[in-house]
Amino acid sequence: MATLLRIDASAQFEERSLTRNLTGLFEETFLKHAPGSEVIVRDVGHNPFPAIDQEFIHAAFTPFKERETWMHERLQLSDQLIDELDKADVITLGVPMYNYGIPAPLKCWIDHVARIDRTFSFDLSRGDYPIEPILSGKKLVVLSSRGEFGFHAGGMRSHMNALDPAIAACAHYLGANAAEIQTVAIEYQEFKDTRHQRSVELAEKATREIAMQLALPKLAA
Numbered sequence: 522m523a524t525l526l527r528i529d530a531s532a533q534f535e536e537r538s539l540t541r542n543l544t545g546l547f548e549e550t551f552l553k554h555a556p557g558s559e560v561i562v563r564d565v566g567h568n569p570f571p572a573i574d575q576e577f578i579h580a581a582f583t584p585f586k587e588r589e590t591w592m593h594e595r596l597q598l599s600d601q602l603i604d605e606l607d608k609a610d611v612i613t614l615g616v617p618m619y620n621y622g623i624p625a626p627l628k629c630w631i632d633h634v635a636r637i638d639r640t641f642s643f644d645l646s647r648g649d650y651p652i653e654p655i656l657s658g659k660k661l662v663v664l665s666s667r668g669e670f671g672f673h674a675g676g677m678r679s680h681m682n683a684l685d686p687a688i689a690a691c692a693h694y695l696g697a698n699a700a701e702i703q704t705v706a707i708e709y710q711e712f713k714d715t716r717h718q719r720s721v722e723l724a725e726k727a728t729r730e731i732a733m734q735l736a737l738p739k740l741a742a
């Protein structure tokens with residue numbers, strides 16, 4: 522049985538959020554083709570976590586056996602989020618573009634799951650690349666929406682796209698290969714014209730196709 526982890530990061534109401542529509546479509550299609558799969562949902566857009574702070578960092582960088590009780594308590598949420606990530610075969614992120622980057626609550630979720638000795642190891646004997654991921658083999662699907670357009674490679678606003686590179690840079694913490702991230706992005710939302718309508722249609726189609734592709738291998742297993 523497959524496990525799907527769905528993270529929604531839009532602050533918008535359910536019915537007005539284009540990314541929630543896509544993550545919902547993804548979940549529905551995935552379950553249709555891999556019935557009985559477990560779905561774990563984290564709506565960080567509506568229920569954001571507290572940002573990591575000095576106490577979190579101190580606790581996270583203290584070796585497990587030396588941690589005081591308060592440190593274990595401070596890391597409890599992070600441990601739970603990592604357990605959810607660890608279980609997931611497929612991760613789908615609903616990611617609106619906010620000020621050309623990812624929403625702060627999504628960054629906060631990443632900050633909670635990027636943890637030394639849980640999702641990555643650090644060893645200076647590895648030379649210039651001391652970080653190695655601990656998780657692997659997960660499929661990462663980014664379902665995004667943007668008010669403007671042209672953020673793809675070579676597009677007129679590609680130089681302003683701080684969203685896709687931010688996710689790609691952290692993919693290894695999530696156990697995913699950055700080169701294999703599948704991204705679907707609605708554009709033109711602020712223009713509300715036929716280009717936007719077309720973009721929504723294409724995004725919905727692509728979302729269904731990706732969900733089906735990722736669900737089917739699990740059916741065969």
Ligand SMILES: Cc1cc2nc3c(=O)[nH]c(=O)nc-3n(C[C@H](O)[C@H](O)[C@H](O)COP(=O)(O)O)c2cc1C
Binds near residue numbers: 533622668
């Ligand atoms: C706070 C805020 C900041 C935004 N910043 C950008 C931006 O920098 N570039 C852009 O193309 N669209 C921007 N938008 C438009 C959103 O990306 C667009 O409305 C998208 O559909 C939001 O996703 P959602 O519908 O799931 O909430 C912004 C919207 C909001 C609410």
